[in-house]
Amino acid sequence: MTVYVDDMHAVPMGEFRGMKMSHMIADTEAELHAMAASIGVQRRWYQGDHYDIALSKRALAIRAGAVPVPLRVLARMAMNRRRGRPLGTPEEAAAALGETVQLSMPLGAFDRAIAAASSKLQRDRFVREVQARWPGAEVITVRDGR
Structure with missing residues (x-):
């Protein structure tokens, strides 16, 4: 089971009221909520299949074991779930996009x-x-x- 965070904070749409934001998703809803609670994100910020988290919370999530992935890759993974398919891996999502992804651990x-x-x-x-x-x-x- 894995939690993923994207790099939406690096693009203009990743800014909300002066804050840099990222998405956080996970293999399971239980794991997603557990990570959110462990980094201090309130359940009321749950968006139905993901959390929008501030850059500071993204850093905490990564320190707690979340895997950083590119925005397009995470979006593809989320689309899989919305279509009733498994979330899949970042590598599978990148391949479906015709891209490659190199994961690094900060x-x-x-x-x-x-x-x-x-x-x-x-x-x-x-x-x-x-x-x-x-x-x-x-x-x-x-x-x-x-």
Whole structure:
């Protein structure tokens, strides 16, 4: 199960009353509401299949494990659900749009975990967890800031 946030804040339509906004959706409604509650977004802001969240809440969601995706990709995923189909993955949505998508994880829980992994065994375990969650993900570890 995954929560996704888009980059609508980067385009003019992503501004509302001076705030930069993004959409947040999830594989399940329960997961979406749980994430909203964990980042301090009130249930009354639920839009029927997504939340519109401020840039500050987007950052909190990403730190809590949400996956950032491009606006067009998230829109395609939401359209799948509105048509009665599964949400799908960002890669499937991008392929349907004739695009490719490269997901990156910003500084957050995984980055802190790998930074804290002091032994090769801990780093290897972390890499396996990331690859299990995101099949095909390439994980690059860096030592001593190099």
